[in-house]
Amino acid sequence: MADIDSFRAETRAWLEANAPASIRTPQPEGEVAWGGRRAEWANPESKLWLERMAAKGWTVPTWAPEYGGAGLGAAEAAVLAEELKRIGARPAHLNFGIWMLGPVLQKYGTEDQKRRFLPPIARGEIRWCQGYSEPGSGSDLASLRTSCVADGDHWVINGQKVWTSYADQADWMFCLVRTDAAAPKHEGISFILFDMDTRGVETRPIPLISGASPFCETFLTDVRVPIDQMVGAPGKGWEIAKALLAHERANISAEGFARGDGIGLIEAARHGAPGPGGRIGDPNLRLRVAEQAMAQQSFGLTLRHLQQERPPYQADALASMAKSAAAELNKARLELTVEALGVDGLGWDGPGFAPAGLQATRTMLRSKGNSIEGGTTEINLNVLAKRGLGLRDHQ
């Protein structure tokens, strides 16, 4: 206990001395620190903050020091997180490498791969994207067809990926490919890493119902990848793919979906249906807002509860439970927010609509994807039913 107290005191003192003032303020959309080779620093203090945190190993506090971390235990990492939250610190950087690729690389990568890829992830030098879905392989991801054949000391990849977030900004991709077309579908899949600057890699952004988006299509034509960039043995990629998905779902549910509601639900209802003394004037809307707020609060309590005490489910079932609940709640909250705004929530852009309302509406539209991306709600309910509740497959 004394050790943890002194760690807290040291952490607090270090943050006091090293966290620049501007990173203790809410982060505007344009200042998200994605890192990578093409990083643009709208705020120079964001760069300084990343460098200082990376030097401490605190961008990935629980990773071993040789991989860029600080080797902290769970209790110390929790203290660090609390202290960062206490001062309202922005994340040093956001990187799919940290919460998706890093954990599986530590489990399945060779020592050489870990030493080569993990420290740059920790320092935010490489921005990663995820090459999973394909036009013909959504929920049935294991049916993916992007081919990968050996040619001397290289693999040669041909195919198409879709829904690759930020593919047009990313430096490297972790990618699922099929190395054995004859094997059963789960056994012919491999997990491979490559540089997006490799010849034959092309990306094209995908406009969504909510407007411009970070999603891309990625076309892979005779992309030659050095042989030592495959993680795990050829044909053994599906296990890695699933482990990574569990990290992705756990993270989505823990962090919640990107908010950006523009306006809070209660505030929106007060705006659309003003009543005396801050009360929502429409009694029906008011009770529906209360019900939604209750669900939201309960979910927040559950996330904290699950960190301390878990039902006897498999970890992936719990991640599926939290991810699908987060998605459905997010969609419901945003729908109600837009409904509460009335016609002020019906703008697409331009004059005549307040920016907050426009943002809420765009975010509502974007949120429809929450129950599709990272595993559809239906797939997650399958996982929960089978791996959590022990219900069997149809015979």
Added chain:
Amino acid sequence: MSFILTEEQALLAETARDFFGTQAPVSRMRAMRDAGARFDRDLWRVTADLGLAGVAIDEAHGGSAFGQVGVGATMEAAGTTLAATPLVGTAVIAPAILAAAGRADLLGAVATGEHLYAIAVDEGAHHAPGAITTRAEVAGGGWRLTGAKRFVPEGDVADVLIVAARAPGGISLFLVTPDAEGLTRTPLNALDSRAYADVAFDGTPAELIGGEGAGADLLEPALDAGRVALAAEMLGIAEAAFAMTLDYLKTRQQFGQLIGSFQALQHRAALMATDLQLTRSAVRAAAIALDARANDAAQLASLAKARAGASVHKVTNEAIQMHGGIGMTDASDVGLFLKRARVAEQQLGGHGFHLDRYATLGGF
């Protein structure tokens, strides 16, 4: 906030589960009903002997000072077996009122199980602690009550009633003994087969507690303790009904398949499991907040009551549907879970009451 039970609390939870599981399985409640009884005095005797009547009472007055978290563990266990106990009124609400009203001298007899209390607040069809018309007046050197209370839990079996009445100085609380002059009790035969009565007062002598006009302030935190206790009981009911249904999905075959292998049922089961997890956290958080006297304790109490009510409502309905015809029969326990749930959902405020209260406390 720590959600984890302390070693003592975990032991209490285990003791309560073991006790209700062996001493008060659902079959005991069914037997009571079939015998035409509405109160199980023998069960209450052993429940009190185990110390569960004093779970919320401090040690100086014979209790075990487990607080609301201990109450929650006890009530959840009682809910899983539909144990028909008077714990909410006698062991939770009454001690909270008596302690706050400066009548700690009465707590010892609660902890031993000697005195059974009934809480008489509501007068109409819905819970409305602010809408009290029963009158309290000073006459002949003491307080006298005139009015009527509706659907009072343990109303006809309690040794003492705590009655909310409107005195000249505002809503006030009174102790009334059932043999007092002008008091009539009409037993009710309710859905959950437990003991309820309508209670009428006609110039009935009563003893003021906590001061004239102090009733609302005394009631609010005590009713919240009762609401969170009921939420824990409903959580227990929902857990048991869900477990029973899950078992059925894993054993019942149709079309040569376990019905639990059908995706339409799997998804509904998974949604129930998710909903139950949210409720579990809300109920635990509310108990912790009440024990800590947190600023948001009242709002969390409404959250817990509304969430648990909604969960048990859905789970008991799904339990019947997924059991099919057998779920409609009186021989199956599923219906007993549903009937108790419907009563608990309404007691101390239904869904609408707590949505409204949650919004009001949240400033919207």
